[in-house]
Amino acid sequence: MSNALSFYIILIVAINILGCVALLFFTRKKKQSGEQGKTTGHVYDGIEEYDNPMPRWWLWLFYITIVFAVIYLILYPGLGKFKGVLGWSQIGQYEEEVAEADAKYMPLFEKYAAMSVETLQDEPEALQMGQSIFANTCFGCHGADGRGGIGFPNLTDDDWLYGGTPDDIMYSIMEGRKGAMPAWGGALGEEGVSQVVHYILSENEVERTFKPELVNEGKTKYEAMCAVCHSKDLTGNTAMGAPNLKDTTWLHGGSISMIKDVIENGIQANMPAHDKILGKQKAHLVTAYVYSLSHADDEQSQQ
Ligand code: HEC
Ligand code: HEC
The missing domain is CATH 1.10.760.10 (Cytochrome c-like domain)
Incomplete structure (x- = not known):
């Protein structure tokens, strides 16, 4: 905090407290001179405003809050750079x-x-x-x-x-851990992606619907581009964090469109x-x- 800002904060706090004291001082004067039951002349909706002094308990509450504020500002940080005599801090x-x-x-x-x-x-x-x-x-x-x-x-x-x-x-x-699955949309094209997706589906341990005519091409592409991480038999590789693609657990959702999306766009996963x-x-x-x-x-x- 700069010195100027600190000074500015102290000034505002001081003006505020002095303002409260001044307010009290004037309302107190009024109480001594004012007569009970006089109205201010303001009327709204048939309700008249009386010019009575503040209730005593209210005034006392006001005094107490001011005293509290002053003591607090001496003990704890609040006045700009002044740290308070207790040296307390959140940290x-x-x-x-x-x-x-x-x-x-x-x-x-x-x-x-x-x-x-x-x-x-x-x-x-x-x-x-x-x-x-x-x-x-x-x-x-x-x-x-x-x-x-x-x-x-x-x-x-x-x-x-x-x-x-x-x-x-x-x-x-x-x-x-950092799981890096490259994006293959560019290299494979839409058709190539479909082929590997249907090859993967054909190899799953549960029965899934797939297009048999795409599987052979898909297998060739899989072995050329994917096997290095996901292994030739699709069981994955824990050294790379490449998931098993044969089982029923899907990290990114197992629907055809979700599998397609991962292959097309890739994933950069980060476990901090x-x-x-x-x-x-x-x-x-x-x-x-x-x-x-x-x-x-x-x-x-x-x-
Ligand atoms: C900001 C998110 C985030 C936080 C926080 C986080 N993790 Fe992870 N964690 C991940 C992601 C994402 C992965 C998967 C990384 C991947 O896919 O390569 C992961 C992977 C893991 C793995 C490996 C799982 C596997 O199958 O091998 C373990 C174990 C793990 N987290 C435990 C924890 C624990 C314990 C904590 C808390 C101390 C934690 N994580 C906090 C995001 C997070
Ligand atoms: C450089 C290693 C690498 C190569 C090459 C690679 N992948 Fe991946 N793949 C990963 C990693 C790592 C993940 C997990 C990402 C994560 O942690 O969120 C993944 C995730 C996936 C997933 C999501 C699995 C799930 O459980 O949701 C599919 C599907 C997938 N890869 C298919 C392929 C296909 C098809 C190819 C070839 C065209 C391929 N991958 C090539 C590393 C690779």
Whole structure:
């Protein structure tokens, strides 16, 4: 804040407070000289305005607010650059609260950091902490229940773009992931896109309607242009985050027009890196929670 702005703010605040004091002063004078029951002469809709003094309680309230304002401005920041004698600040308070929470949870974080993701599956408190980190940090993209949506992978199933081991999940969270599907509309043309789409549909593990006459050409084009990422047998490649195109899980919607759209226009997906936001210990806990989402069945079968 510049000195001029600071001075300007102080001036406005001071004028405001002095204005209130002046207002009070004049209404108080009126009260001493005014006679009860006199009207001001203003009438509206048959209602007359009386020239009575302000009620006492109201005046007192006014005095108190002024005193409060002055004390507040001495103690807390409010007068331009003046920081207040308490030295309070929002950031200071936030940092204090964070430090307090860290001190409270640090021993727990350390305890859980030393345990593997698999063993944490039997620690309800650790999973709960992971869940609350998830609710704060991840739910905007992956949904409150981790089921994701179009373009945002479901984290509760067994289908993983980048692999579902604890290390894979931890890596996805800490380092982030970038899924790059090139646009093929230009290279393939409309007909070429249709051919690969119908080839992909013909290979799906569930029966889908497709045009058999397009499949052969589609297969040739697929093997030349797509197999390098999605693999020759269409099962995908976790090293690239290229999804399995044979199964019933579709990251971008599985209708013919949605599949076409992805192939024509490509996708630049971005899972942001969370190493700086979370740090290792919190990432470890949220990894344990994410891992639990797709392993809930194992737990039930153990019981
Ligand atoms: C800004 C949106 C966004 C946020 C926030 C976000 N993610 Fe993601 N995440 C994505 C996207 C998009 C992908 C898919 C990347 C791709 O398609 O290549 C992804 C992928 C993942 C994957 C890999 C899934 C797989 O199938 O291999 C995991 C695990 C994951 N996220 C966990 C998390 C966790 C845990 C958090 C919170 C700490 C989080 N994400 C926060 C958008 C987000
Ligand atoms: C450079 C690697 C690469 C190549 C080559 C490539 N893809 Fe992809 N493809 C990807 C990635 C990565 C994604 C996932 C994008 C994301 O994470 O959102 C993807 C997604 C898709 C999807 C959406 C899948 C879903 O679950 O919704 C389809 C369909 C697809 N690709 C078809 C093709 C076809 C057809 C070709 C060849 C013409 C092709 N891809 C070539 C990397 C590639």
